[in-house]
Amino acid sequence: MRRIKFILESVKHPKWTGACCQSSKGLARKMAQKIENSKNVIEFGPGAGIITHEILNHLPEDGRLTCFEINPVFCKHLKTINDPRLTVINDDALNCRKYIDDYDCVVSGLPLTVFTKPQRENIIAISSRSKKYIQFQYTPFLQRKLKNHFTDVKLDFIPMNVPPAFIYVCSNSAE
Ligand SMILES: C[S@@+](CC[C@H](N)C(=O)[O-])C[C@H]1O[C@@H](n2cnc3c(N)ncnc32)[C@H](O)[C@@H]1O
Numbered sequence: 327m328r329r330i331k332f333i334l335e336s337v338k339h340p341k342w343t344g345a346c347c348q349s350s351k352g353l354a355r356k357m358a359q360k361i362e363n364s365k366n367v368i369e370f371g372p373g374a375g376i377i378t379h380e381i382l383n384h385l386p387e388d389g390r391l392t393c394f395e396i397n398p399v400f401c402k403h404l405k406t407i408n409d410p411r412l413t414v415i416n417d418d419a420l421n422c423r424k425y426i427d428d429y430d431c432v433v434s435g436l437p438l439t440v441f442t443k444p445q446r447e448n449i450i451a452i453s454s455r456s457k458k459y460i461q462f463q464y465t466p467f468l469q470r471k472l473k474n475h476f477t478d479v480k481l482d483f484i485p486m487n488v489p490p491a492f493i494y495v496c497s498n499s500a501e
Contacts, residue, residue, distance in 0.1 A: 392413045
């Protein structure tokens, strides 16, 4: 059901969605495992929630997950997830600072390659305020840009996804 909803929305809003189908469970689980000990997590572009569910599985009981999704159809669906740790906000991820100031991890499925350069730079700058930024993309070409904002950038490849995807895990060492 979630998969069909995603395909329909990707046809209606190809530029927002930036993918023909939602991520595989394997990619979602890998992304979520990387939050490790984070407690106050933001998710950008949760779509129909495949990564959201995995983050909730890894989040401590006193953790918080705040999702920013631009598509109201996906938001309506995400709001049916019955978990007191989850807040769903129907707004552009670029506006997230209006709602939340304190976060230690950003998990993102935003299609950065279809964003304008200023939008992309802005998302990376917002994310670099957290200890950890986990972003998946379908290209490995974001690494150099991310190294301007983070002291450590690791790349993981997930072949079992349509299309195969790269996970960037970025962090800033404590000063
Ligand atoms: C590639 S899909 C990823 C969906 C889901 N996380 C997954 O892995 O299957 C990108 C998602 O980002 C959302 N999105 C695109 N631009 C956005 C923005 N500026 N702010 C918030 N969400 C956005 C789209 O509506 C879509 O749900």
